[in-house]
Amino acid sequence: MALEYFFTIGIVLCANIILAIGFNIAAGYTGMLNLGQVALFGVGAYTTAILATNSVNPVIGAIVGVATAALAGLLLSLPTARLKQDYFAIATLAFVILMLSLARNWTGLTRGVFGIPKVPPLMSGLLETFLLGTVLVVITFLLAWRLVSSKTGKVFEAIRDDEIAAQSLGYDTFKYKMMVMGISGAIAGVAGVYYVHFLRFVDPSFFALPEVIFAVAILIIGGLGSLLGSVLGASVVVIAYETIKYLPLPLEVLGAFRIILFGLIVLLVLLLRPKGIAGRIDL
Amino acid sequence: MSIFLQLLVNGLIASSLYALLAGGFSLIHSVTKTLHFAHGAVFTSAAYATFLLTDKFGLNFFLAIIFALIFSTFLGLIIDKLVYQPFRNRKASLATLLIVSLVLLTILNAVFLAIFGSSAKILSISSGQSAFDIFARITATQIAAIITSLVLIIGLFIILKRTKIGKALRATADNPSAAQIVGISPNVTFSIAFLIGSFLASVAGILAGTELNIYPEMGSTFVVKAFTASVIGGIGSVPGAVLGALFLGTAENFGIWFLPSGFKDTIAFGLLFFFLLARPQGIFGVKDGA
Amino acid sequence: MRTIKFTFIILMISLLAGCNIFVQQPVVNNALQNQPIKIGLLAPMTGDAAEYGVNVEKATRIAVDEINEKGGINNSKIEIILEDGKCNPKDSATAASKLVNVDKVKVILGGICSGETLAAAPITEAAKVILLSPSATSPDITNAGDYVFRTIPSDANAGRISAQTAIKNGLKKAAVLSENTDYAQGLRRVFKQSFSDQNGTIAEDQTYNPEETEFRTQILKIKNANPDVIYLDPQTQQKGQLILKQLKEAGVTSKLYVNEVLLGRELLAKSPADFEGIIGVEPKFDDKAGKAKQLFDKYREQYKAEPAFPYYMAANYDNVYLIADAVSKYGLDTDKIRDYLYALKDYDGAVGKLTIDENGDAIVGYSIKQIINGSLTEIGTAS
Numbered sequence: 016m017a018l019e020y021f022f023t024i025g026i027v028l029c030a031n032i033i034l035a036i037g038f039n040i041a042a043g044y045t046g047m048l049n050l051g052q053v054a055l056f057g058v059g060a061y062t063t064a065i066l067a068t069n070s071v072n073p074v075i076g077a078i079v080g081v082a083t084a085a086l087a088g089l090l091l092s093l094p095t096a097r098l099k100q101d102y103f104a105i106a107t108l109a110f111v112i113l114m115l116s117l118a119r120n121w122t123g124l125t126r127g128v129f130g131i132p133k134v135p136p137l138m139s140g141l142l143e144t145f146l147l148g149t150v151l152v153v154i155t156f157l158l159a160w161r162l163v164s165s166k167t168g169k170v171f172e173a174i175r176d177d178e179i180a181a182q183s184l185g186y187d188t189f190k191y192k193m194m195v196m197g198i199s200g201a202i203a204g205v206a207g208v209y210y211v212h213f214l215r216f217v218d219p220s221f222f223a224l225p226e227v228i229f230a231v232a233i234l235i236i237g238g239l240g241s242l243l244g245s246v247l248g249a250s251v252v253v254i255a256y257e258t259i260k261y262l263p264l265p266l267e268v269l270g271a272f273r274i275i276l277f278g279l280i281v282l283l284v285l286l287l288r289p290k291g292i293a294g295r296i297d298l
Numbered sequence: 299m300s301i302f303l304q305l306l307v308n309g310l311i312a313s314s315l316y317a318l319l320a321g322g323f324s325l326i327h328s329v330t331k332t333l334h335f336a337h338g339a340v341f342t343s344a345a346y347a348t349f350l351l352t353d354k355f356g357l358n359f360f361l362a363i364i365f366a367l368i369f370s371t372f373l374g375l376i377i378d379k380l381v382y383q384p385f386r387n388r389k390a391s392l393a394t395l396l397i398v399s400l401v402l403l404t405i406l407n408a409v410f411l412a413i414f415g416s417s418a419k420i421l422s423i424s425s426g427q428s429a430f431d432i433f434a435r436i437t438a439t440q441i442a443a444i445i446t447s448l449v450l451i452i453g454l455f456i457i458l459k460r461t462k463i464g465k466a467l468r469a470t471a472d473n474p475s476a477a478q479i480v481g482i483s484p485n486v487t488f489s490i491a492f493l494i495g496s497f498l499a500s501v502a503g504i505l506a507g508t509e510l511n512i513y514p515e516m517g518s519t520f521v522v523k524a525f526t527a528s529v530i531g532g533i534g535s536v537p538g539a540v541l542g543a544l545f546l547g548t549a550e551n552f553g554i555w556f557l558p559s560g561f562k563d564t565i566a567f568g569l570l571f572f573f574l575l576a577r578p579q580g581i582f583g584v585k586d587g588a
Numbered sequence: 589m590r591t592i593k594f595t596f597i598i599l600m601i602s603l604l605a606g607c608n609i610f611v612q613q614p615v616v617n618n619a620l621q622n623q624p625i626k627i628g629l630l631a632p633m634t635g636d637a638a639e640y641g642v643n644v645e646k647a648t649r650i651a652v653d654e655i656n657e658k659g660g661i662n663n664s665k666i667e668i669i670l671e672d673g674k675c676n677p678k679d680s681a682t683a684a685s686k687l688v689n690v691d692k693v694k695v696i697l698g699g700i701c702s703g704e705t706l707a708a709a710p711i712t713e714a715a716k717v718i719l720l721s722p723s724a725t726s727p728d729i730t731n732a733g734d735y736v737f738r739t740i741p742s743d744a745n746a747g748r749i750s751a752q753t754a755i756k757n758g759l760k761k762a763a764v765l766s767e768n769t770d771y772a773q774g775l776r777r778v779f780k781q782s783f784s785d786q787n788g789t790i791a792e793d794q795t796y797n798p799e800e801t802e803f804r805t806q807i808l809k810i811k812n813a814n815p816d817v818i819y820l821d822p823q824t825q826q827k828g829q830l831i832l833k834q835l836k837e838a839g840v841t842s843k844l845y846v847n848e849v850l851l852g853r854e855l856l857a858k859s860p861a862d863f864e865g866i867i868g869v870e871p872k873f874d875d876k877a878g879k880a881k882q883l884f885d886k887y888r889e890q891y892k893a894e895p896a897f898p899y900y901m902a903a904n905y906d907n908v909y910l911i912a913d914a915v916s917k918y919g920l921d922t923d924k925i926r927d928y929l930y931a932l933k934d935y936d937g938a939v940g941k942l943t944i945d946e947n948g949d950a951i952v953g954y955s956i957k958q959i960i961n962g963s964l965t966e967i968g969t970a971s
Contacts, residue, residue: 270634271412
């Protein structure tokens with residue numbers, strides 16, 4: 016049945032929703048435009064792929080993958096958290112490019128440009144993988160919801176709105192920022208691990224610039240500071256990305272056209288409706 | 299010794315391109331506070347425009363350069379007026395402008411891809427060069443590139459230090475509100491900064507086109523290097539950016555003499571990371587920064 | 589809140605629109621005559637590798653049109669369903685999923701890139717769909733699956749033959765300059781291994797990333813090592829041409845052995861002087877005789893352009909015919925088609941004599957060519 020195709024898209028969607036939620040916690044709630052989010056996704060994916068193809072139980076590999084991504088997020092925050100918002104974004108973007116370089120060149124670990132094929136799957140069928148994805152999305156959403164509704168969540172938002180005021184109230188904002196990066200890193204890791212066990216292949220293209228732009232598009236279209244925004248933004252972008260293929264345009268132009276269209280939509284949203292679909296704050 | 303000299307020359311050739319790009323980028327950034335990554339697309343557009351005019355329309359090379367320069371310089375200005383200015387009017391944050399710039403770069407790269415396709419293009423003037431042995435091996439085009447870059451950079455400094463326009467630019471960079479009070483219109487200075495910066499980028503693009511392959515994403519790689527150069531030299535300082543470019547070009551070439559050459563990019567981004575985090579005022583310690 | 593409702597509505601509409609597309613697919617029923625036989629084509633039509641996909645697709649159409657003009661397969665016409673893999677594993681996976689699950693094809697021609705093929709393989713294997721590539725060269729494809737085949741040999745061979753030829757010609761010290769892509773890295777590994785195995789020394793081993801455009805310092809290092817021969821291993825011919833120029837500028841006099849990419853006919857015709865003297869190894873494939881000549885003459889006539897990647901195009905042309913032959917004998921039974929392909933020996937195709945080994949890889953003869961006075965001259969053969 017064509018159902019399998021739906022499940023495939025659904026799996027991609029689940030991974031992107033989880034990634035988007037992690038991204039939004041940092042960028043939307045805490046004001047940290049962590050463009051390195053996709054690199055953390057890639058770190059999770061590579062870690063579990065490397066372990067699983069070296070006879071480590073995939074479940075253990077998955078857990079280690081998530082932990083590594085969280086650790087990477089934490090480490091990334093150490094030198095970058097005190098930077099101003101736009102410089103923070105650039106520094107995290109430089110991190111993505113550094114990771115790309117590492118993935119390509121550290122061939123002993125990552126097999127370089129050959130990528131890592133034959134990653135064992137976590138679940139045995141498309142339906143099961145999709146269901147796992149939905150479960151992960153629900154769990155992530157609920158945990159994130161609890162986090163942002165809690166006092167800690169309010170501190171995050173205080174940091175975003177006026178970090179100095181938060182500091183004067185006695186909060187160690189640096190520690191909170193580290194926490195945010197660790198958490199959104201862990202969430203990115205979950206998405207990366209889930210996705211790579213579905214795709215069963217990983218290569219340096221996971222760290223390419225278009226992936227960053229894709230995640231940013233979802234963030235902006237969905238809206239900052241809203242978990243529902245992340246869900247809706249991811250849904251809209253992923254589904255539109257697939258269905259635009261059916262436009263009756265010559266294929267050579269279609270790919271470029273897709274990028275141009277999405278880019279223009281993001282710019283228009285930023286200009287005319289900066290809150291996106293469901294966001295609570297402007298960028 | 300001759301290897302050392304050759305490495306220096308290699309570094310100089312690379313730096314001359316980076317310097318033109320970094321100088322313009324830094325000028326635009328210091329005056330308008332915009333991290334104009336779409337600067338890379340202006341760079342690429344000049345190369346493609348020259349290609350289009352010479353290859354498809356058979357225009358004389360020097361005539362083509364003139365048209366390409368005009369086109370790309372104004373493209374840069376149009377980007378400012380049509381894209382950045384509406385956001386500034388809405389009091390968008392610097393982070394927003396950054397995202398806008400990155401998305402715009404992506405869009406323009408896709409436009410180049412749609413028009414010219416993904417296979418690399420070569421400017422026909424670049425074939426059949428022979429190299430001279432002056433201290434080290436270098437070709438006529440490369441000498442021309444270095445000289446052009448030097449002349450334009452000196453010209454930039456003269457404009458900035460000795461002309462009224464330059465003063466206005468520096469005043470706006472230093473203290474936009476004060477500048478406005480004494481009658482310097484921010485709109486006008488912004489436009490001038492974009493014009494000068496885009497002109498330099500266009501020259502760099504054409505020089506790159508004569509030396510290297512032209513492909514849609516070439517601007518992305520170069521503009522990040524230009525940004526790295528500005529960071530190394532100290533954000534907010536145009537002379538710093540130029541010196542940073544020199545440093546970067548040299549470091550890259552000396553670096554991969556000792557390291558495996560796959561790490562050339564890592565050197566550039568490693569430097570970026572390091573300077574952004576550890577020493578945002580750059581080597582030469584200028585104000586502004588993180 | 590309004591926007592959220594609005595978004596839900598848009599999502600629902602686009603989902604329904606998506607369903608509509610599925611409704612339009614006719615239910616595949618092989619037993620009925622005159623139902624078109626659907627074959628998938630997974631190729632990069634956009635993005636960096638688009639030129640490969642576009643050219644291969646055109647060659648595929650020529651084969652399909654030829655077969656359909658003669659009545660198709662057992663009176664059923666072939667219909668090609670094209671999906672864009674973008675030479676990107678993520679996109680390739682969703683494209684393959686659509687071909688397998690929505691279009692319900694039993695055979696997919698492609699991917700063109702190795703990453704594309706490796707990402708599609710788990711999906712096609714699970715559904716027992718044949719995946720037949722004319723151009724994916726990564727060594728990993730050998731073991732990618734029981735239903736995965738390719739009519740281009742693994743990288744391994746060309747690298748080995750280049751090394752053997754160099755040693756045979758008395759060149760003992762080599763330097764390698766390769767691009768960091770899966771195609772080029774496969775060749776680099778094999779060349780180095782093979783060269784050292786035959787007691788040659790690798791004096792320098794330099795790589796560069798695809799985005800780089802100047803290699804002066806890498807070339808300086810190579811020149812400094814004074815090798816007898818330099819093995820040039822770029823991903824695209826334009827990059828290769830640039831390297832050749834910079835080598836000349838640097839005054840490098842070593843012999844130049846190249847991968848097949850640098851033997852591309854189109855650029856060779858445009859600027860022969862840049863390529864003078866280089867020696868390259870490519871699958872033995874006479875594009876001026878037999879089926880290949882017919883194919884390329886038709887191509888030139890129809891599209892008014894030089895075929896840019898003759899081997900991949902000829903290989904995919906052959907693949908269409910191979911599948912057509914298998915299907916005419918066994919219908920769309922993929923187990924039988926699989927066995928047919930494994931049993932292929934000395935098939936007379938546009939690429940020459942084609943044999944497939946027990947891993948689904950192709951075995952072909954190789955031709956060693958040199959550019960002499962601007963034209964591609966065969967100076968030897970090997971296997």
